[in-house]
Amino acid sequence: MNILSLSLRNTGRNLQRTLVTTLSMAFACFIMIVFSSLMEGMLQGSERQVVEMNMGDIQIHTKGYLDDPDIYAMITDTDTIIDALERQSLNAAPRLYAYGLLAANMASAGVQLRGIRLRHEKNVTKLYQHVEKGEWLTQNSKKSVVIGKKLASTLGVSLGDELIFVGQSSDGFMANEIYMVQGILKSVSDGIDRSGVFMLEESFRELMALPTGFHEIVVSRQDRNADLDALTSQLQNRIPQYEVKNWRQLMPVISKMLEGADAQMIVMLIITYVAVASIILNAMLMTVFERMHEFGIMKAVGVSPWQIVRLIYAETLVQTIFASIVALIFGWWASSYLQLHGLDMSSFMSGSISFGDIAFDPIWYSYITPESLMTPIIFLVLIAMVAVIYPASKAAWIKPIDAIYYR
Amino acid sequence: MSSLISRLALIPFFFIINLAQAADQRTTDILAEIDDLWRGKSSYTLATLNVKTKHYTRSMTMESWSKGKEKSLTRILTPLREKGTITLKSGNHIYTYLPKTDRTIRLSSGMMMGSWMGSHLTNDDLVKESRLEEDFDASISFEGLRDGGDIIEFTLIPKADAAIVWGKITIEVEATSHLPIKEVFFDEDMNISRTFTFSGLKMMAGKIRPSIMRIVPIDEPDEFTEFVFDEMTLDIELDDNFFAKSALKRL
Numbered sequence: 001m002n003i004l005s006l007s008l009r010n011t012g013r014n015l016q017r018t019l020v021t022t023l024s025m026a027f028a029c030f031i032m033i034v035f036s037s038l039m040e041g042m043l044q045g046s047e048r049q050v051v052e053m054n055m056g057d058i059q060i061h062t063k064g065y066l067d068d069p070d071i072y073a074m075i076t077d078t079d080t081i082i083d084a085l086e087r088q089s090l091n092a093a094p095r096l097y098a099y100g101l102l103a104a105n106m107a108s109a110g111v112q113l114r115g116i117r118l119r120h121e122k123n124v125t126k127l128y129q130h131v132e133k134g135e136w137l138t139q140n141s142k143k144s145v146v147i148g149k150k151l152a153s154t155l156g157v158s159l160g161d162e163l164i165f166v167g168q169s170s171d172g173f174m175a176n177e178i179y180m181v182q183g184i185l186k187s188v189s190d191g192i193d194r195s196g197v198f199m200l201e202e203s204f205r206e207l208m209a210l211p212t213g214f215h216e217i218v219v220s221r222q223d224r225n226a227d228l229d230a231l232t233s234q235l236q237n238r239i240p241q242y243e244v245k246n247w248r249q250l251m252p253v254i255s256k257m258l259e260g261a262d263a264q265m266i267v268m269l270i271i272t273y274v275a276v277a278s279i280i281l282n283a284m285l286m287t288v289f290e291r292m293h294e295f296g297i298m299k300a301v302g303v304s305p306w307q308i309v310r311l312i313y314a315e316t317l318v319q320t321i322f323a324s325i326v327a328l329i330f331g332w333w334a335s336s337y338l339q340l341h342g343l344d345m346s347s348f349m350s351g352s353i354s355f356g357d358i359a360f361d362p363i364w365y366s367y368i369t370p371e372s373l374m375t376p377i378i379f380l381v382l383i384a385m386v387a388v389i390y391p392a393s394k395a396a397w398i399k400p401i402d403a404i405y406y407r
Numbered sequence: 408m409s410s411l412i413s414r415l416a417l418i419p420f421f422f423i424i425n426l427a428q429a430a431d432q433r434t435t436d437i438l439a440e441i442d443d444l445w446r447g448k449s450s451y452t453l454a455t456l457n458v459k460t461k462h463y464t465r466s467m468t469m470e471s472w473s474k475g476k477e478k479s480l481t482r483i484l485t486p487l488r489e490k491g492t493i494t495l496k497s498g499n500h501i502y503t504y505l506p507k508t509d510r511t512i513r514l515s516s517g518m519m520m521g522s523w524m525g526s527h528l529t530n531d532d533l534v535k536e537s538r539l540e541e542d543f544d545a546s547i548s549f550e551g552l553r554d555g556g557d558i559i560e561f562t563l564i565p566k567a568d569a570a571i572v573w574g575k576i577t578i579e580v581e582a583t584s585h586l587p588i589k590e591v592f593f594d595e596d597m598n599i600s601r602t603f604t605f606s607g608l609k610m611m612a613g614k615i616r617p618s619i620m621r622i623v624p625i626d627e628p629d630e631f632t633e634f635v636f637d638e639m640t641l642d643i644e645l646d647d648n649f650f651a652k653s654a655l656k657r658l
Binding site for chain 2: 173
């Protein structure tokens with residue numbers, strides 16, 4: 001007896017039943033694929049939000065700068081360090097920081113001024129894509145700044161308005177200059193939203209009378225899966241005179257929160273999987289018990305119990321494979337649609353919001369990994385195989401006479 | 408008879424109370440003298456400000472006007488880079504006029520602890536420059552010879568409701584002239600935070616006064632800020648409008 005051709009013929013015999021079973025499995029599997037890629041997207045999204053908007057993977061400062069951001073605590077050999085990092089195919093961007101007062105009309109607010117080198121910054125952070133109004137800095141924006149969202153509303157300014165910065169330059173003079181608002185950022189992180197002011201390196205140096213040096217070098221990896229801790233200690237060993245910290249060390253709370261979110265998502269995935277498993281189990285039970293009469297006749301004509309088990313397993317396999325293919329096609333399609341266009345949640349939350357140091361985009365993007373596609377399918381096959389153990393053994397070892405009269 | 412004894416017994420009490428009142432009165436008088444030393448009802452001063460920090464040394468000349476303790480206006484004369492920068496104190500607010508940008512801005516509360524003109528004084532020091540006897544409970548803590556001079560030392564403890572950042576202040580004055588020698592500011596943990604020393608006695612506005620005030624932060628003993636008064640006129644005629652925000656650009 002050729003089990004495969006028999007099982008194919010059996011599945012084809014009652015197309016309606018086969019279709020219902022297969023499609024319910026396919027639908028369950030489809031839901032799992034979309035759900036796990038959305039979850040993956042949320043995880044990756046919050047980490048990327050932190051890393052790509054501001055922190056980078058690793059930051060380099062002079063020792064003690066993080067505790068006391070002193071304008072004189074400069075990294076002096078910035079170019080040498082950046083060259084070395086780039087040779088190791090890491091992206092790096094130098095930054096300058098200063099604190100002062102930003103005033104517009106009669107409103108004013110304390111700000112953190114950031115002097116950036118455009119070409120490098122673009123390789124490390126995606127801030128330039130995160131402008132809500134106006135545009136990001138260009139080489140010509142010598143007298144322009146891009147400011148944080150809450151800062152703009154505190155000062156009551158919009159694009160093209162005039163801002164006056166007052167601070168103390170490095171030589172003890174009163175640094176003051178007029179700048180124009182060129183762009184207002186979307187929500188990035190609490191710090192940047194409230195007090196972030198971005199300007200070109202050249203403008204910063206002129207304003208604060210700092211001809212050389214930088215306060216910070218931000219490093220980002222091209223390969224996101226490389227070991228961050230190993231890279232951090234490797235860099236630290238190479239430049240022992242500076243302090244090298246990765247974003248997980250710099251933001252332990254956020255890092256812990258994301259790890260916690262990871263565990264939460266696994267719990268949510270398990271719950272969904274269990275719910276899906278009960279659908280599959282139900283479908284398989286029905287298909288077998290419905291045909292108990294038929295199995296009884298097969299046994300009566302001399303089919304052995306093991307042959308029946310193999311037959312039921314073969315049929316299940318045929319159906320699951322078909323269901324997997326359908327689920328994979330539609331799941332992949334839906335996930336890549338969401339990866340591209342995202343799920344617009346803006347009707348539930350107003351604009352982009354930031355919580356702590358992570359900004360949440362109102363659009364929820366999914367992220368497809370091989371795991372998010374394959375895990376649901378492997379799980380579907382496993383559940384189906386487990387689910388038919390009971391009905392298959394029942395059918396295999398039932399007395400033919402009972403089976404024939406089985407109701 | 409008994410009434411006589413009781414009356415006699417009361418005498419020492421009266422005596423003590425009178426003494427205490429006299430001591431209080433003396434404290435108040437001397438502190439008022441110190442308060443008015445550079446201020447009067449109104450004043451005009453021409454001063455040089457020397458600042459030395461680890462990272463820079465700079466010198467500025469400035470002229471300032473004051474009326475009462477609520478209003479003062481300071482204008483930088485040199486160096487050229489900051490010429491015309493005006494700091495206006497009006498009540499609890501500080502406004503800065505910046506000639507480079509031709510704008511007047513009000514310093515926010517967040518900036519109050521920031522340095523004033525790169526010196527060791529904060530903007531808050533300018534605002535909080537209040538009359539000593541109003542915000543502090545003062546008492547004489549030492550009287551007699553110290554470091555070869557006859558001095559009186561006052562200890563000032565901030566009143567419970569006064570918005571003062573210091574734990575206490577001690578002021579040393581010369582016993583006969585009542586001219587200040589030294590002021591020591593203690594933080595809330597009663598550690599010394601900074602010292603003001605006064606020197607350079609000189610005839611100004613009809614009276615011998617110290618003309619040099621030097622501020623040294625205790626954590627950076629090599630740094631200092633020094634005010635040298637070159638000229639002083641007290642009790643001049645000044646209109647309130649002189650201290651109006653709108654007047655800043657006209658100066």
